[in-house]
Amino acid sequence: MSQSTFEHLDHVTLEGWLDNGQPLTLVDIRDPLSFSRGHIPGSCHVDNATVGDLVDQAPGDQPMVVVCYHGHSSQQAAEWLIGQGFTRVYSLDGGFVGWEANHPHRVER
Structure with a gap:
């Protein structure tokens, strides 16, 4: 049975996934x-012009983490991605602002 909605992901869990080399798609909107x-290292920037490429090319068998500013817009985007057939979609709680505050050494500039 596939999940019908996205899940919330905290920054500590994401940090663990990154430390362990968990295959995932990081989407920054x-x-x-x-x-x-x-931005979080390894993330790709996606907007209305490039979201089609993401849907066509992203591996469907690995987690997809959506990142916005504060963790609000990413929830809508994650829900939309679920509707496109992705089953393991997460919204990063606190967004990039929260990530940067807790992991300033893990920001690529």
Whole structure:
């Protein structure tokens, strides 16, 4: 049975996944300037123009973590991705702001 909604993910769990080399797709939906000023290493910037490529190319068998500014917009995006057939979609609680506050050494600029 596939899940019908996204799940919340805290920054500590994401850090553990990254430390353990967990295969995942990190999707940053913030604006391009914010992304260029700092993002979680390994994340890809996705917007309305590139979301189709993400849907076509992202592996469906691994977790997908959606990151926005504060963890609100990512919930809507994660729910939309569930509707596109992805089954393991997570919204990062606290968003990039929370990640940067807790893991400033793990921000790529």
